[in-house]
Amino acid sequence: MIPDSRYIYDIVEIGGRALEFEDRFMIGCTTVRSELYGEEEPRGLLRLANERYYQFVVSRALLSNYAYHVGVERGTHDFVISAKAGEKSWLAVGEMKKWFSSVEEAEMPGMRADIQKLQRTGGSAFFLVVTFWPPDDGLRCLRALTAGLGLQHSDLIHHYSFRTISWAPETVRDFALVGFRVK
Numbered sequence: 001m002i003p004d005s006r007y008i009y010d011i012v013e014i015g016g017r018a019l020e021f022e023d024r025f026m027i028g029c030t031t032v033r034s035e036l037y038g039e040e041e042p043r044g045l046l047r048l049a050n051e052r053y054y055q056f057v058v059s060r061a062l063l064s065n066y067a068y069h070v071g072v073e074r075g076t077h078d079f080v081i082s083a084k085a086g087e088k089s090w091l092a093v094g095e096m097k098k099w100f101s102s103v104e105e106a107e108m109p110g111m112r113a114d115i116q117k118l119q120r121t122g123g124s125a126f127f128l129v130v131t132f133w134p135p136d137d138g139l140r141c142l143r144a145l146t147a148g149l150g151l152q153h154s155d156l157i158h159h160y161s162f163r164t165i166s167w168a169p170e171t172v173r174d175f176a177l178v179g180f181r182v183k
Contacts, residue, residue, distance in 0.1 A: 007124075011066070019058065049098065055072070095114040156179075161174045
């Protein structure tokens with residue numbers, strides 16, 4: 001068990017930077033090949049609303065930049081954190097979900113079920129959410145997300161956000177990785 005929440009802050013910071021780098025790479029690809037990809041869809045990560053893809057980007061970054069061993073898709077958990085490879089006991093477990101629905105409640109039941117599963121574990125647990133919002137609307141969206149998950153403001157450990165190219169007419173959104181302590 002990890003006694004404080006610094007490990008969640010580090011996961012979000014490392015994972016958020018990796019997502020931002022991936023976003024910039026995708027923007028470059030779709031811009032260079034604009035004759036194929038056009039202007040109708042987002043150019044960056046919003047083009048791929050795929051939770052597993054985001055999980056892969058975050059886990060890949062953690063492999064080389066994180067202080068602990070990261071296991072991915074172990075047992076019933078998206079992430080299993082241990083001191084080093086081969087350890088039988090783990091320090092923390094985590095889940096990662098996306099919140100992209102325009103109807104706030106659509107994705108919440110599954111997310112709350114994952115949080116309840118994490119709360120029944122024997123040690124530390126964290127919950128990551130990949131989401132986006134209009135520029136300058138982050139605080140409202142973070143409050144809505146926290147409340148929708150049934151968590152307290154103090155459970156929100158860190159969020160990493162960056163601007164990306166969105167759908168018209170808004171053209172710009174903030175993409176974010178949000179980390180919560182759930183146990």
